[in-house]
Amino acid sequence: MKKIINYVGGKEVHCSKNFLPVFDPSKGEQIGDVVLSNDEDFSKTIESSKNAFSNWSKTTPLKRSRILSNYKSLIEKNIDSLAEIVSTEHGKTLDDAKGSITRGLEVVEFATGIPHLLKGEFSQNVGTNIDSWSVRQPLGITAGITPFNFPAMVPMWMYPISIACGNCFILKPSEKDPSCSIKLAQLFSEAGLPDGVLNVIQGDKKTVDNIIQTPDISSISFVGSTPVAKYIYEESAKNLKRVQALGGAKNHLVVMPDANINQAVDGIIGAAYGSAGERCMAVSVAVAVGNIADDLIEGINNNIQKLKVAPWTDTDSDMGPVISKDHKEKIEHYITKGFDEGATLIADGRNYKIQGYENGYFVGPTLFDNVKQNMSIYKEEIFGPVLSVIRVKSYEEALNLVNEHKFGNGTSIYTSDGEVARHFTTNSKIGMVGINVPIPVPMAFHSFGGWKQSLFGDHAMHGMEGVNFYTKLKTVTS
Numbered sequence: 305m306k307k308i309i310n311y312v313g314g315k316e317v318h319c320s321k322n323f324l325p326v327f328d329p330s331k332g333e334q335i336g337d338v339v340l341s342n343d344e345d346f347s348k349t350i351e352s353s354k355n356a357f358s359n360w361s362k363t364t365p366l367k368r369s370r371i372l373s374n375y376k377s378l379i380e381k382n383i384d385s386l387a388e389i390v391s392t393e394h395g396k397t398l399d400d401a402k403g404s405i406t407r408g409l410e411v412v413e414f415a416t417g418i419p420h421l422l423k424g425e426f427s428q429n430v431g432t433n434i435d436s437w438s439v440r441q442p443l444g445i446t447a448g449i450t451p452f453n454f455p456a457m458v459p460m461w462m463y464p465i466s467i468a469c470g471n472c473f474i475l476k477p478s479e480k481d482p483s484c485s486i487k488l489a490q491l492f493s494e495a496g497l498p499d500g501v502l503n504v505i506q507g508d509k510k511t512v513d514n515i516i517q518t519p520d521i522s523s524i525s526f527v528g529s530t531p532v533a534k535y536i537y538e539e540s541a542k543n544l545k546r547v548q549a550l551g552g553a554k555n556h557l558v559v560m561p562d563a564n565i566n567q568a569v570d571g572i573i574g575a576a577y578g579s580a581g582e583r584c585m586a587v588s589v590a591v592a593v594g595n596i597a598d599d600l601i602e603g604i605n606n607n608i609q610k611l612k613v614a615p616w617t618d619t620d621s622d623m624g625p626v627i628s629k630d631h632k633e634k635i636e637h638y639i640t641k642g643f644d645e646g647a648t649l650i651a652d653g654r655n656y657k658i659q660g661y662e663n664g665y666f667v668g669p670t671l672f673d674n675v676k677q678n679m680s681i682y683k684e685e686i687f688g689p690v691l692s693v694i695r696v697k698s699y700e701e702a703l704n705l706v707n708e709h710k711f712g713n714g715t716s717i718y719t720s721d722g723e724v725a726r727h728f729t730t731n732s733k734i735g736m737v738g739i740n741v742p743i744p745v746p747m748a749f750h751s752f753g754g755w756k757q758s759l760f761g762d763h764a765m766h767g768m769e770g771v772n773f774y775t776k777l778k779t780v781t782s
């Protein structure tokens with residue numbers, strides 16, 4: 305059984321003898337053990353980061369950028385093996401895994417521009433013979449705590465920019481799919497990153513609490529569920545740390561009566577069921593406005609029947625398993641609850657079995673019609689392949705639904721009316737908005753982040769928000 309341990313100071317190390325099993329979700333079999341780091345592991349990680357910071361923060365941005373360029377090439381060369389690691393431990397299809405690594409790679413690419421991105425501002429003669437300028441300096445040791453659903457991409461939203469800004473970075477990956485982070489760190493070392501600038505520490509809540517409580521770490525970037533995001537935000541503030549904590553989601557896609565229905569159906573199928581719905585930008589609610597509802601439901605249901613649910617090793621697979629046995633049971637429980645609460649169950653993904661993979665954590669694509677605002681399948685994040693359709697009479701009613709929901713990560717509208725599209729972009733209380741685009745994920749040079757209970761903190765991730773988050777502003781008057 306493979307042992308997944310820490311990567312500290314350019315080496316794989318561990319002190320703790322405590323391990324947690326790691327599973328292949330397609331087979332439901334244990335494939336490894338991940339170390340649950342203890343206080344000694346944590347102290348050694350901090351020591352290594354502290355040793356690395358002094359030189360790294362003085363390394364010129366141009367040299368840092370060249371190492372990032374090497375890193376980009378190495379990730380490109382190794383994308384197939386990285387994707388296999390992701391698919392084996394997460395279960396998503398290889399195409400999905402590769403796509404997500406590419407999105408992370410684009411952040412590395414953005415971060416290679418760091419000499420330009422760190423240029424400050426200068427004002428001559430703010431007073432007679434007095435000039436003023438501002439610079440952005442590194443924070444010190446920064447940390448990232450990441451979720452299971454994007455084991456490569458989400459860490460890559462964080463550490464390339466932090467490191468490009470002259471910081472050291474400690475990554476605490478999800479304990480459910482921890483191997484990819486080790487490979488990513490090894491490739492960075494191979495690219496020329498000095499030992500200790502990027503350390504990976506495996507663990508659970510105990511390691512997270514160590515990260516929060518130590519005065520040696522300046523900032524925390526978190527992505528995961530809302531209750532944990534809230535905890536990280538509150539505790540980080542108590543410990544006087546800079547924090548960005550991205551949480552859960554319930555993304556609505558509004559379909560207007562004048563929408564191109566085929567486009568809307570295609571968009572919904574990919575966004576609701578891709579990656580088995582385990583994306584924070586997955587569409588989990590389709591809002592059908594007016595008389596389009598029957599055609600929309602029929603189109604979605606027809607397309608669901610064509611989806612192939614299979615392990616990632618089957619190259620025709622459209623959708624793999626969910627992450628764990630517990631999570632499969634939780635999703636199936638929500639489906640039962642939705643039915644009991646009175647929603648119409650059009651496609652039922654419970655008890656989904658695949659020959660040869662009977663113990664895999666598969667849930668079939670599930671579709672509910674006539675979902676109401678007070679139902680738990682509407683109010684709560686399910687994080688699985690379950691789509692709720694809610695019928696409304698007007699655009700105003702649809703916009704109210706979007707705005708009244710406690711989450712505010714992403715939303716989209718399908719319409720051919722420019723005025724409605726513009727009204728929606730201006731008035732939706734959501735961080736990322738799409739017009740005739742199902743998953744409006746911003747590119748690396750823009751920034752990713754939701755509103756309301758989907759993000760606690762002032763900064764979104766990557767783009768200039770990332771550069772600002774990972775640096776402190778200094779203004780000089782001379």
Ligand code: NAD
Pocket residue numbers: 449450451452453454458476477478479507508509512513527528529530532533535550551552553583584685687713754758
């Ligand atoms: P999670 O909150 O369970 O875990 C995230 C991280 O927090 C992991 O590293 C885990 O070890 C740690 N953690 C878990 N419980 C903890 C606790 N009690 N105290 C301290 N640390 C704890 O999330 P997950 O199940 O891994 O990921 C799925 C969630 O992440 C979904 O809610 C999804 O919407 C969200 N997500 C959000 C975004 C976004 O950009 N907003 C992106 C991806 C995923």
